[in-house]
Every structure is written in structure tokens, then in C-alpha cells.
Amino acid sequence: MRKFVLTALMAAVAMPAIAVPASAQSQREVRESRQDLREERREMRQAQRYGDGRDVRRERRDVRQARQEVREDVRDRNRVYGRNDWRAYRNTNRNLYARGNWNAPFRYNQFRAGARIAPAFYGQRYWINDPWRYRLPQVRGNQRWVRHYNDVVLVDYRRGIVIDTIRGFYF
Incomplete structure (x- = not known):
């Protein structure tokens, strides 16, 4: 056994x-x-x-x-995905978005666009390195998609400003 x-x-x-x-x-x-x-x-x-x-x-x-x-x-x-193109893809590829119970060393916050956040929330270890894999829209310049619990946050990592938030992205 x-x-x-x-x-x-x-x-x-x-x-x-x-x-x-x-x-x-x-x-x-x-x-x-x-x-x-x-x-x-x-x-x-x-x-x-x-x-x-x-x-x-x-x-x-x-x-x-x-x-x-x-x-x-x-x-x-080279396809460029729109903001909500990931929804249909997620329904057919549920195992890709089921990443288990992921917890950061800080408590959960609901970020809104325009908010300034601390670098601890968008550190390099939280970056989504391959947003194409999840059909997220491409980022420009100093922006990065960051995982925050089950949400995905688009952050300008130079200034620490939240640009976009997708809540409940992961299961």
C-alpha cells in the first residue's frame, strides 16, 4: 500500500x-x-x-x-485576445484555471482600477509570465498581470497603480 x-x-x-x-x-x-x-x-x-x-x-x-x-x-x-475572450476558453479548459487553493502571505483585498498598491502585492513571484496561455489581453510597457488569490490584476509595476481587475478568474 x-x-x-x-x-x-x-x-x-x-x-x-x-x-x-x-x-x-x-x-x-x-x-x-x-x-x-x-x-x-x-x-x-x-x-x-x-x-x-x-x-x-x-x-x-x-x-x-x-x-x-x-x-x-x-x-x-499571434492572436490578440480581448478582455473577455478568456471566458469561453475557460469553460472548455477548466483544468487550466483550477489552480487549487492559492493563498498569498497577506490577506485578500479587492483592488479597483486606479488604486495604488504596495509592491508586496505585485512582486515578481506573483506575475503571470504567460498571459496568452489564459487568453488574457496583451499588456503594454510596464504592465503585468498579477495573481491575487483567485483574481487577476493588471498592474503598472513602475508606479504601483491597478489598471484592471478580473475577479473570480481562477476556480
Whole structure:
């Protein structure tokens, strides 16, 4: 029984390390699509050298489709999300937003836009390093998305001013 419990604990600890963030997956898709496009171009050159007209037309069509796939993957990777685009994504990816009972070393505060907060609330260890993963809007300049209990707060970290707050972001 003890071995079973230890194995289960090791598996539970290893699972978050195995999970790949959405942005890395998207970047991988772009890389694979570009590799497919290079392969299709290589096949088209071979068809132009050694094949007949039908082979060349088929390969040109394949190259066009590969180019279109690269464009779509790049567009998906670079998509800019609006303020509420995360809601539908959260409903289909609940495990990504279920981050357990997360507590900071300070008490919970409801921050409002325009409020000035202390650096302890938006320290680097609370930053969300990959907001694209959660479909949060992109930030500008000196802004960062910060987790505060189950809320997400957009903070100008130079001045300590709250720009936006999304309450109940995590489950």
C-alpha cells in the first residue's frame, strides 16, 4: 500500500511538469507547418524536374495548402485576445484555471482600477509570465498581470497603480 501511495504522489507531482503550455504548443505547430512547407516545396522542385504536368499541378496545390496552414498557425499564435475572450476558453479548459487553493502571505483585498498598491502585492513571484496561455489581453510597457488569490490584476509595476481587475478568474 505504501508503494502505491508513493507512486501516486510522484505521478501527481510530475503531471504539471509534463503539461505543455498553449503558447509552446502553438509555436511547435508553426514550426511543424513550416517544416511541412519546406518538404512540399522540395517535392514540387522534384516534380518540375522529373514529373509531368499533372504532378507539377498537384504539388503546387500542396504548396499552396501548406502556405495557408503556416499563415493560419502564425495568426493563431499571434492572436490578440480581448478582455473577455478568456471566458469561453475557460469553460472548455477548466483544468487550466483550477489552480487549487492559492493563498498569498497577506490577506485578500479587492483592488479597483486606479488604486495604488504596495509592491508586496505585485512582486515578481506573483506575475503571470504567460498571459496568452489564459487568453488574457496583451499588456503594454510596464504592465503585468498579477495573481491575487483567485483574481487577476493588471498592474503598472513602475508606479504601483491597478489598471484592471478580473475577479473570480481562477476556480
